[in-house]
Amino acid sequence: MKKLKEEFREEASEEATVCSRRNVLKGSAALLVGGIAGRMSNAYAAPAPTVAPAPPLPWPWAKLDPMEAGRRAYQNYLKNKG
Secondary structure, three states: OHHHHHHHHHHHHHHHHHOOHHHHHHHHHHHHHHHHHHHHHHHHHOOOOOOOOOOOOOOOOOOOOHHHHHHHHHHHHHHOOO
16 A cells, blocks of 8 residues: 555656646747747748729819818807707
8 A cells, every 4th residue: 555655656746747837838938939930931821912903983082171171170060069
């Protein structure tokens, strides 16, 4: 019975060293570096997206006067009481 307890303690101590903070940190760092490397290799391997030019507007573009637009907005705000 005593021998069995000693074997159990030895196995438990071996498992404890396998799951130490240092090993967890090393494993998570390796996973992070691997993920970054994988993501970068996918970014370089992907072809550049091609974008079609925007269609023209269905109406002519009118140049706005900022002072006139501000005056109208202020008057509209006062007229409609907020």
